[in-house]
Amino acid sequence: MKQFLSPADLGDLRKAFQEAIEIKNDRYGHVELGRNKTLLMIFFNSSLRTRLSTQKAAMNLGMNCIVLDVNQGAWKLETERGVIMDGDKSEHLLEAIPVMGSYCDLIGVRSFATFDSKEKDYSEAIIQQFIQYSGRPVFSMESATVHPLQAFADYITIEEHKTVERPKVVLTWAPHPKALPQAVPNSFAQWMVAAGYEVVVANPEGYDLDPKFTAGATITHDQDEALKGAHFVYAKNWSAYEDPNYGKILSKDMNWTVSAQKMALTDNAFFMHCLPVRRGMIVTDEVIEGPRSLVIPEAANREISATVVIKRMLEALEK
Amino acid sequence: MKQFLSPADLGDLRKAFQEAIEIKNDRYGHVELGRNKTLLMIFFNSSLRTRLSTQKAAMNLGMNCIVLDVNQGAWKLETERGVIMDGDKSEHLLEAIPVMGSYCDLIGVRSFATFDSKEKDYSEAIIQQFIQYSGRPVFSMESATVHPLQAFADYITIEEHKTVERPKVVLTWAPHPKALPQAVPNSFAQWMVAAGYEVVVANPEGYDLDPKFTAGATITHDQDEALKGAHFVYAKNWSAYEDPNYGKILSKDMNWTVSAQKMALTDNAFFMHCLPVRRGMIVTDEVIEGPRSLVIPEAANREISATVVIKRMLEALEK
Amino acid sequence: MKQFLSPADLGDLRKAFQEAIEIKNDRYGHVELGRNKTLLMIFFNSSLRTRLSTQKAAMNLGMNCIVLDVNQGAWKLETERGVIMDGDKSEHLLEAIPVMGSYCDLIGVRSFATFDSKEKDYSEAIIQQFIQYSGRPVFSMESATVHPLQAFADYITIEEHKTVERPKVVLTWAPHPKALPQAVPNSFAQWMVAAGYEVVVANPEGYDLDPKFTAGATITHDQDEALKGAHFVYAKNWSAYEDPNYGKILSKDMNWTVSAQKMALTDNAFFMHCLPVRRGMIVTDEVIEGPRSLVIPEAANREISATVVIKRMLEALEK
Incomplete structure (x- = not known):
């Protein structure tokens, strides 16, 4: 290699x-x-x-x-x-x-x-x-x-925890105070598709990622719809990819924060994030500290x- | 452990x-x-x-x-x-x-x-x-x-150099231009008492340390009295512990600087300091460079x- | 040692x-x-x-x-x-x-x-x-x-590449936007003389190095003359050594930049520099990237x- x-x-x-x-x-x-x-x-x-x-x-x-x-x-x-x-x-x-x-x-x-x-x-x-x-x-x-070392660790973590052969894995945008790169969501989408999972990417309009990385995934602007039946929820903020807004923040919509209410829409999904994570913005304390949170074993991987x-x-x- | x-x-x-x-x-x-x-x-x-x-x-x-x-x-x-x-x-x-x-x-x-x-x-x-x-x-x-790694090294150094079973060990405050934590003197007092030594802490009024750490030591505001008969003199500056002056500098009294004259009051004591040390403030060149100075072997420990x-x-x- | x-x-x-x-x-x-x-x-x-x-x-x-x-x-x-x-x-x-x-x-x-x-x-x-x-x-x-580790590496590099027993080695000053120490040219001159090479140091007037380091070398203010017949050209900037200009920049004369035209004066010399190097100031792209450039093997040494x-x-x- x-x-x-x-x-x-x-x-x-x-x-x-x-x-x-x-x-x-x-x-x-x-x-x-x-x-x-x-x-x-x-x-x-x-x-x-x-x-x-x-x-x-x-x-x-x-x-x-x-x-x-x-x-x-x-x-x-x-x-x-x-x-x-x-x-x-x-x-x-x-x-x-x-x-x-x-x-x-x-x-x-x-x-x-x-x-x-x-x-x-x-x-x-x-x-x-x-x-x-x-x-x-x-x-x-x-x-x-x-960020392929992160995405590979995410893949290992999902393989360790999945209970169905082809889990539904949802990558969801969430709000953040600063403009962040697309490296983590790009790699996550790319690796999850390569792993053969059912992959859904949910983000507000204007936040669609480079199709080169999301090819094979379903893209939606409806987070609630995406979360239905999910086995893994991967939250992450990113800035806009599409022109003319590349690298800009278009939304800080707190309705996209991953809460217990949002997780209730899933099939008892595990919660994942690459860390560091802003609590209260990306995810609530309850979810990240809950029994279905994988953020620490994911980092350990x-x-x-x-x-x-x-x-x-x-x-x-x-x- | x-x-x-x-x-x-x-x-x-x-x-x-x-x-x-x-x-x-x-x-x-x-x-x-x-x-x-x-x-x-x-x-x-x-x-x-x-x-x-x-x-x-x-x-x-x-x-x-x-x-x-x-x-x-x-x-x-x-x-x-x-x-x-x-x-x-x-x-x-x-x-x-x-x-x-x-x-x-x-x-x-x-x-x-x-x-x-x-x-x-x-x-x-x-x-x-x-x-x-x-x-x-x-x-x-x-x-x-x-600062227990320091206090343990100090204890090793004293055990190596003591000539009586239970030496008199004096911790004395000395002046310094900046406000310093109490970590080193707290641990030094605590460890020297734990070692079973005769421990005296000398400092100006208002500089008494947390009694939790000095329990078992004699506290005095008279440096000269403290130094009499000492086998080891440990100089250190610290800021005030007591309310409402916590973390403040109350004195830069240069009469507390450890000089040859001060050391003459002792029983030919060794001089110690955790380093870094301000010469001319904490201790004179003569004392720190003298044959009874242990600052280098203490640091090596x-x-x-x-x-x-x-x-x-x-x-x-x-x- | x-x-x-x-x-x-x-x-x-x-x-x-x-x-x-x-x-x-x-x-x-x-x-x-x-x-x-x-x-x-x-x-x-x-x-x-x-x-x-x-x-x-x-x-x-x-x-x-x-x-x-x-x-x-x-x-x-x-x-x-x-x-x-x-x-x-x-x-x-x-x-x-x-x-x-x-x-x-x-x-x-x-x-x-x-x-x-x-x-x-x-x-x-x-x-x-x-x-x-x-x-x-x-x-x-x-x-x-x-900078003796550099000069020793330079010596190793010249020994590896020389084709005559006693090569002509030219150390030439070249322009630079900042005032640099004399450490590299001092050691280079000293080591090359110690190696027994024919050593010429070329620099503008006012830039002569400490004679302690250049003893045994020929000093000249004529770069073209120096380059004639050279087997190795070592370019380097340095600030003035002589009083009252110690540490000062006296010249940024771009006629001293080592170009292909300058290298044509030599006996197909190798080009050397300790790095980092300012291209366009010290040396042209053509020379440093050319087949006679030793800057990478020199650094590796x-x-x-x-x-x-x-x-x-x-x-x-x-x-």
Whole structure:
């Protein structure tokens, strides 16, 4: 595995799930695999869960781990050729990336959407440059448009908890005070469809996601209708994708908050969220603390999804 | 051992001292104990000695170590239930803490007093929430009211240097330009009494510490009287504890600075301080550089006290 | 080896090169040497290549590694005795350095020139205090006036690529928008002369380096003349060394930019730079991306130079 951005990079998801469960039952079973191998984790943006769970995963596999926090203000990379670099950008990506690649065996990159340009965000310019120029396998630790380690952990969590072969999984928009990227909902929709589930995406008008990620899912603007018969409810805020409102907040409608009343419409569904979550906005205390909330085991599975991905990349190195 | 905040958590202090000396003579003797175990060190406040010595201790024991610097401004935790989180707090402790616990085996927490509320500081709200919600053993790396790794290192240092069975140990307030927490003097008084020493606390009026920590010690406002016959002098500044002056500076009286003249009152006492220390304010150059100064071996014992504590927690995990 | 600042600290450079090549062919061949040994890396200034390559080197040798980023603003060290420390300096170096030394086996220090005082910068006050007070072997990770890990990597790179026994190596000044230290050119000149090469330093008038470092090299103010017959061209900006302009920018003359036209004057020379590099200022895209550019292999050799230095220090510890 040379890159990890989408479910296709993992291949057969059922096999990946089985591998995840084997790892969960014996986290240090492959501790020799990463001996004398180094993971470089590059953060252009802050991180809690990803930072901790990915380090844990790499150490489970016996790797050495280097964490680099790139201060966005201090370290601006020039990306254009033919420029006289007399301003605030002190290094060109064409030097920085291969150099970073020379000091490690695998690279994880966190780099959020900037909302400056939809085209630039959706081209995944930064992580694609790492893939192209680093000479190393690269995985996304949430990049501009995807968060595949999260979606893989979500998939593991649903497989662990589902009671029907093909559950109804509802991704619902919910209100939030800040403009957030579409990375988590994009990947969630894409992975759930790839898993073969019945997938419904519910959001207010104007909030439809990029069809590239939601293909195979039913899109609706009626949350109540969507929730009927759901086995899993995945709440998440995102900003608008569609032009001319890309990256903007169009609604803070508190009728979309996931409450006990909303959950009563479902088939006793589990509640999920990638965290961090704004209580009272996205979900009520009652639901997130209730017996059907999976937010903590879902977060704990981030260690497992990262371990599978890094393990696969290490195995591919050896070939 | 499930938590480490007070000498009672360690049990028999003489046994703990013997264990410390064994470790000091063979620091890597238990390097297999921590194999495939992870320490998460969480810093809400900055740190030099604690950061380095605790990492060193964990690595002595063969552990993996993850350091998380929580930017106080960026990552505010909501602590109340029933709140609509539409402000600057992006995550609730009820999610953040169990998630952090899921990625490690032990947790160390540094979280200073804020002086916003004496009640809140003295309830040790932050570290108690980690104890309650993380599902992991938790030790203080200086919390609001205690610094037990420091006090344990101080105890080891005194045991190593004492020449009488029950030395006279004097904790004296000294002037400082900033308002400092009571964590170090609270723990020092508490541990020295627990060690069975003759303990005297000398401070200006208005600076008496919480009696919960000084019970068993003699409190005096006469520094010269206190120093007479002392075997160990431990200097430290702290801000006022008593209402209505909690967290305030009441005095910068330079007559309390520990000088050679002051040390001449003692029984050729050793000088101690937890560091960092303001020379000329807390102590003179002559005293801190003199042959009876223990500040460097005392700091070096921070590695030893942390190794004993982490070792005990690892042993308890295995049961 | 107790310190690493200059080529003399390494001894026979040919032997050091042979050791470097052995390590390059078997990076983990000495992974047992650093077992239960700890490297403390102290950064007073930011770093990318040095941070990553030195950690990688230490881990290649099986060491534990602690990285300490000293926030310049927050942690000011008092250096004078007899001072009343009632200002913004909270700790004296006479305490801080031996304490840091007590938690590790080796120390690397990055501490740039401040340009406040040429005398202070050129006395290498900070790293010399670490050498004097830490009780540990200390190596420069770029200090005020030298960058020996870079110059050693440059030497390795030239030895790998040279086709004549004694190549002509030209260090040329080039324009830059900010005032930069002389550490890299000082060490480069010193190491290249020590290697026995024909060394020419070309810079505008007023930019002559400290003769202590350029002794044995030819100094010229005519870049074109210098480039004739060169086998290696090493470009670098530096600020003025000579009084009364120490640390100042005297020229941004773009005629000194290394272009294809300039490289045509050489004997098909290789192009080198320590990175980060300002394209269009120091060098054109065409040259740095061309087939004779060594900037990436040169940066990759930073891991090798650091591994040799740390290995030598570890071996000396055991004696």
